[in-house]
Amino acid sequence: MNKKTILITGVAGFIGSNLTTTLLSKYDDATIIGIDNMNEYYDVELKRHRLSLLHEKASESGCVFEFREQDIGEAEEMHRLFQHFRPNIVVNLAAQAGVRYSIDHPEEYIRSNIVGFFHIMEACRRYEVEHLVFASSSSVYGGNTKYPFSEEDPVDQPVSLYAASKKSDELLAYSYAKLYGIPMTGLRFFTVYGPAGRPDMAYYKFAEILKNGGKIQIYNYGNCKRDFTYVDDVVDGILAVMKKPPKGVEPPYRIYNIGNSSPENLMDFVQILSEELQRCGVLPKDFDMKEHQELVPMQPGDVPVTFADTTRLEKDFGFAPKTPLRQGLRKFAEWYADFDRTKTI
Ligand SMILES: NC(=O)c1ccc[n+]([C@@H]2O[C@H](COP(=O)([O-])OP(=O)(O)OC[C@H]3O[C@@H](n4cnc5c(N)ncnc54)[C@H](O)[C@@H]3O)[C@@H](O)[C@H]2O)c1
Structure with missing residues (x-):
């Protein structure tokens, strides 16, 4: 990816900042443009903290890194950004995330996830981007009960507006790939976790x-399983x-699951998390x-199980996430303990 100009949206977010850090370490001659609207859905200081680490990393890297506070929902600004930088590769990670928030704030999902994504696709069409990679989600599988979830399974019954917005992105992307031949890859992430998450x-x-x-509170009385995916694995998959x-397929459009393929029971997950927090001194011995x-009923919009079939990813890229939950939670707990003590943000 050297010599390429790469636009990453949602760069101050959890996955965007980790992806950019890896790009800055692995490459020495790329130009990385990061945008984020720095919204207050969660602590903006954490987003600033991630950005300051990125600027530090960029100062040691041969790559150029430029950050712009910008909203993908603003058509004119997006157009100017593309016109100015002419990105070769675009990774769209900006979105209004979260399932429960979509119940009280539906407009944010339409504005960022659907209208914002549309602006990106339009700009990709106009400025002939080589590849648009975009974040979808395991939530598109809704309440499907055939496990593991495969990309070939029907995904027409979303149980939240968030899921519906991600499924809409996939459909919109397919139509743009079909109509204009823009290569597009959608990635269905499964519960991504890690330090500074x-x-x-x-x-x-x-x-x-x-x-x-x-x-x-543990939902569905603890009868939930999640395919927790460590952030470094997700970044390796995106890279x-x-x-x-996608080449040699018509239209040039592909969808991949990026998940650990090893769902964990929520009760076991909580137990491991508490043990790792004890190990780091956050919780007493x-x-x-x-x-x-406290065991409580299922919440609206939630699904009981997520479980990724990653055969397609493995077949096409020889890779699939594999970090064991304890190892990933240990890294999170170590970061959390340190972060808490030093109050770095
Ligand atoms: N983390 C997960 O478990 C997970 C699972 C499935 C899918 N995803 C998807 O992956 C992507 C990245 O997720 P994340 O966990 O890093 O979330 P995040 O909220 O940490 O990052 C998203 C970033 O996008 C920015 N943003 C939101 N709306 C914007 C807009 N209109 N214009 C510009 N910037 C905007 C936010 O400020 C935030 O920094 C999202 O599309 C999310 O829906 C994440």
Whole structure:
């Protein structure tokens, strides 16, 4: 990817910042343009913190890194950005994420995930981008009960507006690939976690509540399974895909699951998280997880199981996520303990 200009949207976000860090370390002659609207869906200081680490990393890298605070929902600004930088590869990670938030803030999902994505596709069409890689989600599988979830399974019954917005992106992308021949790859991520992750996600929220001595709520009375995917694995998957636009297929459009293919029971997940938080000194050695949990019913928009079939990714790229949950949660807990003590942001 040297000599390429790469546009990453949502660069101050969890996955975007990790992807950019890896690009800055692996390449020495790329131009990376990162945009983010720095919205307040979760702590903006965490987004600033990630950006400051990126600028540090960029100063040691031969790559050029430029950040712009910009909203993909603004058509004219997006057009000017593409006209100015002429990106070769675009990775669209900017989105309004979260399932529960979509119940009270539906307009954000339409504005960023659908209208914003449309602006990106239009700009890709106008400026002949070589490859548009975009984030979809395991949530498109809704309440499907055939496991593991394969890219060939029907995904027509979303159970949240978030899921519907991601499925819409896939359909819109297909039509642009078909009509204009723009190479597009959609990636269905499965519950991505890791250091400096998203404070709105369960593992991070649980760590906060447990540290403050509270009780966590475990949905569906603990009968939930999630295919937790460590962020470094997701970044490796995105990098592999970015380099290889779909070729020899008509239209030039592909969808891949990026998941761990090893769903964990929520109760086991919570137990491992608490053990790793104890190991790092965030929780006391005699911490009793059973006293800090409450089993509650399923929440609207949630699904009981996510489980990725990654055969297609393995076949096309010789790679699939494999980091064991304990190893990934250990890295998160170590970061969390350190971050908490030093108050770096
Ligand atoms: N983390 C996961 O488990 C997961 C799972 C499935 C799919 N995804 C998808 O992956 C992508 C990245 O997720 P993440 O976990 O890094 O989320 P994130 O919220 O940390 O990152 C998204 C970033 O996009 C920015 N953004 C939002 N709307 C924008 C807009 N209109 N214009 C410009 N910037 C905007 C936000 O400020 C944020 O920094 C998203 O599309 C998300 O839906 C994530």
